[in-house]
Amino acid sequence: MEKRKRSDQMSDEIEERIATGIYPPGMRLDEVELAASFGVSRTPIREALIQLSSSGLVEIRPRRGAIVADIGPQQLWEMFEVMAELEAMCGRIAARRISKEEQAALVAAHEACETAREQNDADMYYRLNEQFHHLIYAASHNSFLQAQAAALHRRLKPYRRLQLRVRDRMNSSFSEHAGILDAILSEQGDLAAERLREHVVVQGQRFADLVSSLPRLNAASR
Amino acid sequence: MEKRKRSDQMSDEIEERIATGIYPPGMRLDEVELAASFGVSRTPIREALIQLSSSGLVEIRPRRGAIVADIGPQQLWEMFEVMAELEAMCGRIAARRISKEEQAALVAAHEACETAREQNDADMYYRLNEQFHHLIYAASHNSFLQAQAAALHRRLKPYRRLQLRVRDRMNSSFSEHAGILDAILSEQGDLAAERLREHVVVQGQRFADLVSSLPRLNAASR
DNA sequence: GATCCTGAAATTGTATGCAATACTGACTTC
DNA sequence: GAAGTCAGTATTGCATACAATTTCAGGATC
Numbered sequence: 001m002e003k004r005k006r007s008d009q010m011s012d013e014i015e016e017r018i019a020t021g022i023y024p025p026g027m028r029l030d031e032v033e034l035a036a037s038f039g040v041s042r043t044p045i046r047e048a049l050i051q052l053s054s055s056g057l058v059e060i061r062p063r064r065g066a067i068v069a070d071i072g073p074q075q076l077w078e079m080f081e082v083m084a085e086l087e088a089m090c091g092r093i094a095a096r097r098i099s100k101e102e103q104a105a106l107v108a109a110h111e112a113c114e115t116a117r118e119q120n121d122a123d124m125y126y127r128l129n130e131q132f133h134h135l136i137y138a139a140s141h142n143s144f145l146q147a148q149a150a151a152l153h154r155r156l157k158p159y160r161r162l163q164l165r166v167r168d169r170m171n172s173s174f175s176e177h178a179g180i181l182d183a184i185l186s187e188q189g190d191l192a193a194e195r196l197r198e199h200v201v202v203q204g205q206r207f208a209d210l211v212s213s214l215p216r217l218n219a220a221s222r
Numbered sequence: 223m224e225k226r227k228r229s230d231q232m233s234d235e236i237e238e239r240i241a242t243g244i245y246p247p248g249m250r251l252d253e254v255e256l257a258a259s260f261g262v263s264r265t266p267i268r269e270a271l272i273q274l275s276s277s278g279l280v281e282i283r284p285r286r287g288a289i290v291a292d293i294g295p296q297q298l299w300e301m302f303e304v305m306a307e308l309e310a311m312c313g314r315i316a317a318r319r320i321s322k323e324e325q326a327a328l329v330a331a332h333e334a335c336e337t338a339r340e341q342n343d344a345d346m347y348y349r350l351n352e353q354f355h356h357l358i359y360a361a362s363h364n365s366f367l368q369a370q371a372a373a374l375h376r377r378l379k380p381y382r383r384l385q386l387r388v389r390d391r392m393n394s395s396f397s398e399h400a401g402i403l404d405a406i407l408s409e410q411g412d413l414a415a416e417r418l419r420e421h422v423v424v425q426g427q428r429f430a431d432l433v434s435s436l437p438r439l440n441a442a443s444r
Numbered sequence: 445g446a447t448c449c450t451g452a453a454a455t456t457g458t459a460t461g462c463a464a465t466a467c468t469g470a471c472t473t474c
Numbered sequence: 475g476a477a478g479t480c481a482g483t484a485t486t487g488c489a490t491a492c493a494a495t496t497t498c499a500g501g502a503t504c
Contacts, residue, residue: 005284005457007272031486041459046487050229050269054276062227063465063486078366082311089307144300227487253456263489268457285456285495 006040007047013038014048018057018068019157025070029058056155068158073212079156080204086149087133087200088193091180094139095189102139103185109135110181117174125170126160132177136184136196159207169206173199228262229269235260236270240279240290241379247292251280278377290380295434301378302426308371309355309422310415313402316361317411324361325407331357332403339396347392348382354399358406358418381429391428395421 014034017023029049035042049066052058060066071079098106109132116125133153137146176199183192236256239245251271257264271288274280282288293301320328331354338347355375359368398421405414 003284007457008284032484042486043458043460047269047272047457050272051276054273062225062230064467065485075366078364081364082367082370085307085311089304142300142303144297145304148304229487254454264456265488265490269487286497287455 005044007044007051010034010038010040010044010048011051014052015057015154018052019154019161021158021161023068025068025158027068029066029068031065055151057158073208076159076211077204077208079152080200080207083149083152083156084197084200084204086145086152087136088197090137090140090142090145090149091184091192091196092189093142093145094136095184095187095192097141098139098184102135106132106135106139106181106184110177113174113177117170120170122170125173129173129177136180139184156207159211160203162207162210172202176202227266229266229273232256232260232262232266232270233273236274237279237376240274241376241383243380243383245290247290247380249290251288251290253288277373279380295430298381298433299426299430301374302422302429305371305374305378306419306422306426308367308374309358310419312359312362312364312367312371313406313414313418314411315364315367316358317406317409317414319363320361320406324357328354328357328361328403328406332399335396335399339392342392344392347395351395351399358402361406378429381433382425384429384432394424398424 031042031045034045049058049060053060057069058066059069109128113125113128113132116128134150137149140146180192180195180199183195253264253267256267271280271282275282279291280288281291331350335347335350335354338350356372359371362368402414402417402421405417
């Protein structure tokens with residue numbers, strides 16, 4: 001029945017809490033406290049923290065405990081720069097390799113986004129936007145690239161959350177999606193890449209600006 | 223004095239043994255055996271395996287133990303496709319941002335490669351080649367990109383090892399390096415990107431071919 | 445001979461105990 | 475009053491013990 005191990009469940013749960021801001025960047029993650037709250041021993045918690053540390057969501061400072069990764073605007077921008085390139089790559093390849101079924105799915109996802117936009121439902125748009133992008137990753141037919149893009153996407157989630165409802169972002173995002181979709185469907189790989197890169201860079205710029213205007217939790221964590 | 227934890231040392235050591243082929247792809251990694259051979263308990267070994275699993279070098283199948291990742295030619299090619307893009311990105315940005323000091327270091331590394339080539343020292347060339355590429359990563363001045371490129375480079379190490387001495391590879395590699403260096407120094411980012419991409423893709427093609435001609439250890443590991 | 449039990453042995457996953465290091469805060473010294 | 479010192483406490487890192495699951499050998503059945 002249940003095949004996964006507890007440490008993996010703990011990892012997912014902690015990641016979820018980081019992504020949703022329950023555990024905000026800079027927060028200390030106490031092993032005993034977490035263990036108690038999840039009703040398990042420290043071992044699976046430790047293993048989960050190690051996993052999250054490898055994926056970058058958590059920072060483990062030897063003998064000094066773990067904290068939720070708190071990255072500055074500089075590194076955030078660097079990560080978006082890479083994200084933009086990965087997505088551009090996905091788009092360029094996807095334009096060549098996408099199947100009819102995947103085209104249909106992508107169009108459907110885009111139209112679903114339109115619905116969310118019309119209803120001005122930011123949460124829904126957020127989820128559907130995610131789906132749209134993941135479909136492009138998958139359409140690259142490079143499972144490793146897909147995994148890398150998805151991993152970095154997840155890594156950036158705690159920060160995306162911050163500007164879910166920036167004014168008018170949905171509209172501009174949606175029209176950018178239209179351009180991207182068009183380029184992919186017409187097999188213009190380089191154009192799709194360029195538009196995706198721009199789409200992500202714009203987001204990244206916004207996020208980095210936002211974060212730099214925010215106070216950091218653990219300013220003196222060295 | 224010693225600030226690192228044992229599990230990190232174990233991780234490094236096991237990674238090294240994987241990279242050098244002491245633990246070949248597909249090999250089973252028994253926790254008690256490893257613990258005994260390193261003179262530690264299972265705990266740090268398990269933590270090390272989890273880390274290596276996150277970076278992809280090791281595959282942990284729940285309740286069924288860990289094995290050295292054994293990827294097929296298909297995924298190997300996918301990984302090189304991504305590696306090519308990451309390196310291209312490094313090169314494109316590096317051409318814009320490289321400092322005078324970094325230019326000098328890169329030229330020096332290239333010249334060192336030339337020496338190794340003249341002496342036909344494949345091992346030395348291998349190391350210096352690595353250094354050359356890492357200098358380009360660093361010159362991108364995007365520490366996250368640098369880390370990602372380095373991580374994937376490491377991930378591919380066990381396979382690079384396989385064709386260290388392919389006939390005449392040193393010469394063609396070296397002349398490709400010359401073209402890359404030239405493009406970077408003359409600030410032609412797109413050209414540098416294109417040449418780096420090609421440089422890596424050629425390698426990837428060779429590796430994938432080589433691996434596909436090799437017998438796999440754990441062909442029936444499902 | 446192949447397939448299906450079945451139970452012991454082996455191996456992983458989790459909990460707990462102990463040792464080593466880092467943190468805290470009162471006290472001392474200047 | 476600020477900085478340094480030195481116990482005492484808290485927390486992490488590692489070892490060990492136990493539980494849960496898988497693996498595998500040896501028969502039984504067809």
